[in-house]
Amino acid sequence: MNAIEIRDLSKSFRGMYAVDHLNMTVPRGAIYGFIGENGSGKSTTEKLICGHLVPDGGSIRLFGRDYTDPGVRARVGALIENTGCFPGSSVYQNLRMQTINLGLENPDAEIDRVLKIVRMEDSAHIKFKSCSLGMKQRIGIAMAILGDPALLILDEPINGLDTDGMRIMREILVDITKNYGCTVLISSHILGELEKIATHYGIIRRGKLVAELSAAELEGRSRVFVSVKARDMQRAHEALRSKYPNVRVEGEYIRVCDVNEPEEIVDFLLRGGHALYEVKKNRVGLEEYYVELMSKGGSAK
Numbered sequence: 007m008n009a010i011e012i013r014d015l016s017k018s019f020r021g022m023y024a025v026d027h028l029n030m031t032v033p034r035g036a037i038y039g040f041i042g043e044n045g046s047g048k049s050t051t052e053k054l055i056c057g058h059l060v061p062d063g064g065s066i067r068l069f070g071r072d073y074t075d076p077g078v079r080a081r082v083g084a085l086i087e088n089t090g091c092f093p094g095s096s097v098y099q100n101l102r103m104q105t106i107n108l109g110l111e112n113p114d115a116e117i118d119r120v121l122k123i124v125r126m127e128d129s130a131h132i133k134f135k136s137c138s139l140g141m142k143q144r145i146g147i148a149m150a151i152l153g154d155p156a157l158l159i160l161d162e163p164i165n166g167l168d169t170d171g172m173r174i175m176r177e178i179l180v181d182i183t184k185n186y187g188c189t190v191l192i193s194s195h196i197l198g199e200l201e202k203i204a205t206h207y208g209i210i211r212r213g214k215l216v217a218e219l220s221a222a223e224l225e226g227r228s229r230v231f232v233s234v235k236a237r238d239m240q241r242a243h244e245a246l247r248s249k250y251p252n253v254r255v256e257g258e259y260i261r262v263c264d265v266n267e268p269e270e271i272v273d274f275l276l277r278g279g280h281a282l283y284e285v286k287k288n289r290v291g292l293e294e295y296y297v298e299l300m301s302k303g304g305s306a307k
C-alpha cells in the first residue's frame with residue numbers, strides 16, 4: 007500500500023492550470039523529493055493533499071483511503087509556507103496550543119518527544135520570535151509531527167538555512183522515517199541536499215509530473231564520465247574526440263562521457279604522449295539529470 011496515490015489531479019486558478027492532470031505515487035517509508043521550477047505547482051499539489059485547497063478533479067488516496075477520510079486526515083502532518091506559530095509565545099506554548107487543537111492525550115510527554123526529535127529540548131522556553139530561522143523551521147517540523155503522523159508534508163523546509171541548519175534538518179528527516187516509520191514528501195529546489203536523503207523523486211513541470219523514479223533507478227541511469235586535465239588541452243581534446251563519441255570541454259576539464267573505466271582513457275592518452283595533470287571519474291547526479299530533462303522539454307523518454 008502506498009502512502010500517497012494521486013491520479014489525474016487538477017486545480018486551476020482563473021482558468022490556468024496550476025496542477026494539470028497530475029499523477030504521483032509515494033511509497034510508504036519514502037523520503038520523496040518533489041522537484042520543479044518556481045510556479046510549477048509544487049505548493050498547490052501539497053495544499054491539495056493537505057485539504058487546504060479543493061481540487062477541480064482527480065483523486066488523492068492516502069494509505070489506501072480517500073484523502074478526506076477523517077481517520078486518515080489525523081495521520082497527516084504538514085509544514086507549508088509558515089509554521090503558524092505565535093511570535094510572542096514560547097516554543098512550548100505554541101506546541102501546547104497545537105496539542106489542544108489536535109486533542110492529544112498526554113500533551114507534555116508528546117511535546118517532550120517532538121522537541122527531542124528536532125533537538126530543541128533545551129529551547130522550550132524561548133519566544134518564537136527570538137528563534138533563528140533554522141530553529142523556526144525545526145519548530146515547524148515539531149508542530150507538524152505532534153501526534154505522530156504517518157505522513158509528513160514539507161514545502162521547501164531547507165530554503166534559507168545555512169550548511170549546519172541543512173545538515174540538522176537532513177538528520178531529523180532521516181530519523182523520522184527510519185525510527186518513527188513516517189513517510190516524508192518534501193519539495194525543494196536544492197537538489198544537492200535532497201540527493202543526500204531522498205529515496206524517490208518526482209519532477210513536476212507546468213503542473214504535470216514529468217518523471218518519477220527511485221534513487222536506485224537514478225543511480226542506474228546515471229552515466230559515468232571522466233574529467234581530464236592535460237598539459238596540452240587542445241591536443242588532448244582532439245585526440246579524445248577522434249576516439250570517443252561524447253567529448254566536450256567543461257570549465258578547465260575535458261569531459262569524456264559514457265566511459266566505464268578511467269584507466270582506459272589514461273592509457274590512451276599516455277600512449278599518445280600526452281602529459282596528464284589530473285583524471286577524475288564522476289557520475290551524473292540528480293542535478294544533471296534534472297537539467298537534461300528540463301532541456302528536453304520535460305520528457306523522460
Ligand SMILES: Nc1ncnc2c1ncn2[C@@H]1O[C@H](COP(=O)(O)OP(=O)(O)O)[C@@H](O)[C@H]1O
Binds near residue numbers: 020043
Ligand atoms: N491562490 C492562488 N491564486 C492564483 N494563482 C495561484 C494561487 N496559488 C498558486 N497560483 C499559481 O499556480 C501556479 C503554481 O504555483 P505553486 O503551486 O505555488 O508553484 P511552486 O510551489 O512550484 O512554486 C503558479 O503559476 C502560481 O502563480
Ligand SMILES: [Mg+2]
Binds near residue numbers: 049050
Ligand atoms: Mg511553492
